[in-house]
Amino acid sequence: MKKFLYLITLSILLVSCGSKNVIVENTTVKATINLVDVVDDKIKVSISPASITTDEITFFIPETVPGTYSDDDYGKFIENVQAFDSNNKALKVDKTSDNTWQISNAKQLAKLSYLVNDTYDIESTHEVFSPAGTNIVAGKQFVLNLHSIVGYFQGQVERPYTITISKPDGLEASTSMEKLNISDANTGTDVFTASRYFEVIDNPIFYNAPNKEVFTVGGVEIELSVYSPSNTTKASDLRPNVERMIKGQMNYLGNLETTDRYSILIYLSSVGEDDAQGFGALEHHTSTVVVLPDGMPQENIDAAIVDIVSHEFFHIVTPLNVHSKEIHSFRYNDPVMSKHLWMYEGVTEYFAQHFQVHEELTTPQEFYNTLIGKMNSAKSYDENIPFTVMSENVLDKPYADEYVHVYDRGALIGMCLDIIMREQSNGERGILSLMKELSAKYGKTKPFEDDTIIAEITAMTYPEVGQFFKDHVQGSVPIDYAAYFKKVGIELRSQLAPSGYFLNGNQPFISARQAEDEVFILPGIEMHSFFKEMGIQGGDVIVSINDKKYGVANVYDLISDPNSWKEGEDITFVVKRDGQELTLKGKVSQPMISTPSLIETQYLQEGPELRLRNSWLKGS
Secondary structure, X not given: OHHHHHHHHHHHHHHHHHOOOOOOOOOOEEEEEEEEEEEOOEEEEEEEOOOXXXXXXXXXXXXXXXXXXXXXXXXXXXXXXXXEOOOOOEEOEEEXXXXXXXXXXXXXXXXXXXXXXXXXXXXXXXXXXXXXXXXXXXXXXXXXXXXXXXXXXXOOOOOOEEEEEEOOOOOEEEOOOEEOOOOOOOOOEEEEEEOOHHHHXXXXXXEEOOOEEEEEEOOEEEEEEEEOOOOOOOHHHHHHXXXXXXXXXXXXXXXXXXXXXXXXXXXXXXXOOOOOOOOEEEEOOOEEEEEEEOOOOHHHHHHHHHHHHHHHHHHHOOOOOOOEHHHHOOOOOOOOOOOOHHHHHHHHHHHHHHHHHHOOOOOHHHHHHHHHHHHHHHOOOOOOOOHHHHHHOOOOOOHHHHHHHHOOHHHHHHHHHHHHHHHXXXXXXXXXXXXXXXXXXXXXXXXXXXXXXXHHHHHHOOHHHHHHHHHHHOOOOOOOHHHHHHHOOEEEEEEEEEOOOOEEOOEEOEEEEOOOOEEEEOOOOOOOHHHHHHOOOOOOXXXXXXXXXXXXXXXXXXXXXXXXXXXXXXXXXXXXXXOEXXXXXXXXXXXXEEEEEEEEOOOOOOOHHHHHHHHHHHOO
């Protein structure tokens, strides 16, 4: 025992005596976030770098992050950046752009501190999509998309991080980020870890009073957390629908290795001027942030979750398991975008629709109707722009304006590839089996080469797949959808049918520009009879109807108000066209529109088309 103690003492002395000559390298970036002392609706953040060996260093807040496909300049929400050495002496800091700060005497840097403003209550001043933004309501609720809060130091993006968060009493964290400590809901701090900066920004955190359900589906732990300012929506109310949906998705994916946990973080907005107004969701590898209006009927929330969250959940296939180097080593402040949004978003959206008919959560005809809706929407996409070109340049005009069609034309690309592969393999393979093969070849840690993946896929599949890519993904040849439907015994027909005024089923005739607070008629779409009678054109901004003004904040009124319109009544639209306001007068009438429909061919018996259709809808 004495010898043991002596050795311990000697080792301490040796370390102590040698400490003047030995520099212990700090390999971890440490950030602290103070949610307790909120000042002027801002939170205080401090961040200490790993060891620095240069005289100057740059600190970055991202310009853009994966999944947003837009330049959002999150540094604009950072202010009062200060640098200090270990004696708390100030060091010189120069702001060099919206998103970068240069620190002098960097070897002496012990920490940076700064304030972070949220985005939800100032949405009229920026274009950050709400699910990618932040919310600060002192003592009550916090949406922490960490790309807007925690930055990175030059050369340290691959360093591990620890993030310590002090939280108000009664608030509890919901996140998929790895947690070091366990604190109860009433007090204390939380400490999270990430192996690199990507894991920091890939794991948003909610803090609010506990309103969550945690359950396991197919070996995946699901955390469903809800914030409802009116307290009308409970996670327990949403759980049955979410559980049913994810069970279907896991059955659909089969033996594909994905993730062991997934967080669904749902923020229900009061839809006021100082709250989130951009509804939808943002993908992350093992979680998603969803923003919807508060007070929606239960059935509407359930439908939105199936439509939106199922898409985000399928991102556990791609880009989690299958992605290029551009995604794996993302350049947050000098981004190089991948060419393959047809895969990341298009195939993902196809899975989100296809699994529902495969798992009998919807009928084949309902699935066909969804495909028709996507075909209608895709008409406004400029097919002269190859999909890969749009994808590679999605941050720039005019390509940025075409991005939304990854969910329409991109999903239809996935459908066509699925039918081609099933036809060529006698029903044995499809787009899902291809993604499983790619997952096995690459996986979470091994990215593919952007310029060669299509050739690899062609080699793994069939020449017909390669020709499709050449013509319709890398090229600009329009897709003859009728030919693909014919392969599975379905006819594409047109018929005149009633429509809503601003929605035809799930397909909108309108969109919005949040920054301008404008709602406008989508250009390039088929107009229904009422719009034609009124003289309304694609691109028209709706200023008012019967003297009631419309904008982003009351867009749901625009959709619901026609329920009170009476056939034959006088109606007056004021629209803005080419910068000029026009008054358009007419009579209310039932909108009719020439709508394509998909009809299963009745005369088929056990022919190849029926077998291919059954493989397409129900095959593995």
